[in-house]
Amino acid sequence: MPHRLSGLLRKSGLRGRTPVRPIGLGAWLVQAPWTDTRQRLRRLDDDAWLVQQGPRRQWHRVGPPEARSGLLVDLAAARAHMGAVQRGLGNWLAEEHVAHVLREARINCVLDVGANAGQYARRLRTAGYTGRIVSFEPVxxxxxxxxxxxxxxxxxxxxxxxxxxxxxxxxxxxxxxxRLSSLLPASDFGRKVFTEQLTAPTPETIEIRRLDGVLDEVVAGLSQPRVYLKMDTQGYDLQTFRGAGDRIGEVLAMQSEVACVPIYDGMPRLPEQLSEYERQGFEITGMYPVSRHAATLRVIEFDMVMVRAEALTRAPARPSKE
Incomplete structure (x- = not known):
């Protein structure tokens, strides 16, 4: 065993998740019952991490002490790979924020529009969501x-x-x-930045439906549907949103990918999307970068999470623990 052992972490009481999550070269998110400020870290196997004392890495507590969480950072390595570190930390924050919104708004039906291979649904399950998921995917x-x-x-x-x-x-x-299938053609910027992903597309005929025409089928069997609309449609989110028609009022919270620099021709930019969502009563709870333009540091797209305020103020009481 390495010298000056500080602790050996194993999975325990954390909903089956490893208490140490790498978020990029030189940085880890740590959820564990220890607070030593001079930690070094080494993975032993899938379930175990070795934590050593040492001067190179800095421990930054995240949240109150009772949260038992923090960041373990090798500053030199992290700063040399800041893009990867920011993506890793941002992805974790986004996943946990969505899980928090689902709990607080008592969501029992998530519409996963643009589901791809089911990555989003699997993350919801990992985060503890047990309600209905309906994945829409045309490919x-x-x-x-x-x-x-x-x-x-x-x-x-x-x-x-x-x-x-x-x-x-x-x-x-x-x-x-x-991974980037879209009903819209790539813009000049999109082809330049995502050269491998957005060149030589292959057309495929798909079916499109309006949400207001399928919503009854989607929520069938739920006595009090509480719907969360997640959209990741590569430039088609506004059309998806408009397809809810007058029934958009039945959606209590939502998530949309919004563009600062459109990668598709005809893709709306963030101000247009935000304006339409706000007119329908939604307000922002969080925004998380999806992609950046490395050469200029600009955010290309955000994941924007929104709620109706009344969805929380009028939410049913939490179930009793008794």
């Missing part, structure tokens, strides 16, 4: 992956179409890896 390859992922989860449903502002069919541009 055939990902529909198969989603159905396989959801096969053993009775509260996770998969619908093989996109949502928009009309009931129709359209050509979607699938790209290498299909």
């Amino acid at each position: 055939a390859e990902f529909v198969e992956l989603l159905e396989a992922a959801a096969a053993d989860d009775p509260e996770w449903r998969v619908l093989p179409y996109a949502l928009g502002d009309s009931n129709t069919t359209a050509q979607i541009n699938t790209t290498p890896g299909k």
Whole structure:
């Protein structure tokens, strides 16, 4: 065992999650019952981490002492790879914030629009959300992956179409890896920055439906539906939102990818999206960078989380522990 052992961490009482999460080269998010300010860290296996005393790494507490959480940072390494560190920490903050909103607003139905292979739904389950998830995904390859992922989860449903502002069919541009499939063509900026992902798209015919026409099916069986609308549609979020029509009032909270620098032609920018969402009664609870332009440090897109204030002030009381 290395000299001057400070502690050996193992999974324990943290909802099955490892208490140390790497967030980029030189930085770790630590959730554990210790507060030594001179820690060094080494992974032993999937379930164990070795923490040593040492001068190189700095411990920064996050939250009150009872949260038992903090950042362990090798400043030299972290600053040399700040983009990766910021992405890692931002992703964790975004996931935890969404989980917090779902709990506080008593959400029992998440509409995962633009589900891809189910990454978002799996993160919700890892974060402790147990309610209904309905994944909308039009690309055939990902529909198969989603159905396989959801096969053993009775509260996770998969619908093989996109949502928009009309009931129709359209050509979607699938790209290498299909991670950035969009109904819109790539902009000059998008092709320049995402060269490998947005070049040589392959068209695929998909079905599009309006949300107001399928909402009854989506919430069927829920006595008091409390709906969260998550949209990640590569430039098509506003059309998806408009497709809810007059039933948008039944959505209590939402998440939308908003653009500062559009990577698709015809993609609305953040001010236009925010204005329309606010007109329908939603207000921002958090914004988290999705991507940045490394050459200029500009944020390209944010994930924006919003709620109706009354969704929390009028939420049902928390279940009794008795």
